[in-house]
Amino acid sequence: DSGVTQTPKHLITATGQRVTLRCSPRSGDLSVYWYQQSLDQGLQFLIHYYNGEERAKGNILERFSAQQFPDLHSELNLSSLELGDSALYFCASSATRPPRHFGDGTRLSIL
Amino acid sequence: GQQVMQIPQYQHVQEGEDFTTYCNSSTTLSNIQWYKQRPGGHPVFLIQLVKSGEVKKQKRLTFQFGEAKKNSSLHITATQTTDVGTYFCAGPGGATNKLIFGTGTLLAVQP
Numbered sequence: 001d002s003g004v005t006q007t008p009k010h011l012i013t014a015t016g017q018r019v020t021l022r023c024s025p026r027s028g029d030l031s032v033y034w035y036q037q038s039l040d041q042g043l044q045f046l047i048h049y050y051n052g053e054e055r056a057k058g059n060i061l062e063r064f065s066a067q068q069f070p071d072l073h074s075e076l077n078l079s080s081l082e083l084g085d086s087a088l089y090f091c092a093s094s095a096t097r098p099p100r101h102f103g104d105g106t107r108l109s110i111l
Numbered sequence: 112g113q114q115v116m117q118i119p120q121y122q123h124v125q126e127g128e129d130f131t132t133y134c135n136s137s138t139t140l141s142n143i144q145w146y147k148q149r150p151g152g153h154p155v156f157l158i159q160l161v162k163s164g165e166v167k168k169q170k171r172l173t174f175q176f177g178e179a180k181k182n183s184s185l186h187i188t189a190t191q192t193t194d195v196g197t198y199f200c201a202g203p204g205g206a207t208n209k210l211i212f213g214t215g216t217l218l219a220v221q222p
Contacts, residue, residue, distance in 0.1 A: 043154070045209050045210055103153060
């Protein structure tokens with residue numbers, strides 16, 4: 001058990017919809033990272049937050065947004081969903097770089 | 112942009128045989144990380160290498176960082192079925208907090 005909790009585990013929705021993925025980091029970890037994993041793109045870095053502030057942005061689409069709240073949990077919002085957004089979304093947390101503790105992921109399926 | 116490639120993409124070995132995966136970056140890395148992802152699981156942090164030419168061992172696993180800090184390798188001695196999974200290297204993407212994951216090597220071990 002990594003101590004990182006992601007909800008929901010599975011999400012099935014339709015194109016054009018909006019979803020929110022949630023991540024609770026390990027106790028004491030201030031950094032939260034979001035990654036997208038798909039078969040053809042591998043593990044792609046989306047965004048990194050540290051103690052509520054955005055620290056780095058990767059290949060995150062404009063339709064995607066994220067935030068980290070004062071209690072350090074984070075949410076990743078995906079809107080205007082497309083078939084290509086189907087993937088496994090991982091959250092990771094750490095006290096320092098690099099990301100050390102990954103959650104079990106949220107599997108998003110767009111129908 | 113920066114690319115991190117791994118070879119081979121896939122390796123099938125008999126239990127007891129050795130295994131090596133190689134990681135090559137298009138740019139010099141300040142550090143490199145290795146992760147293991149079991150089938151259906153999440154990435155698990157294995158180790159971080161920082162110094163040029165650094166070699167670290169974890170039981171049957173030996174990690175090496177190249178002298179030029181542009182490549183790295185992971186060697187597993189006498190593989191076991193528990194070693195099955197995809198091994199990823201990852202390095203920082205420039206002067207940011209991005210972590211760029213390699214393409215991964217999938218290891219299959221036949222008992």
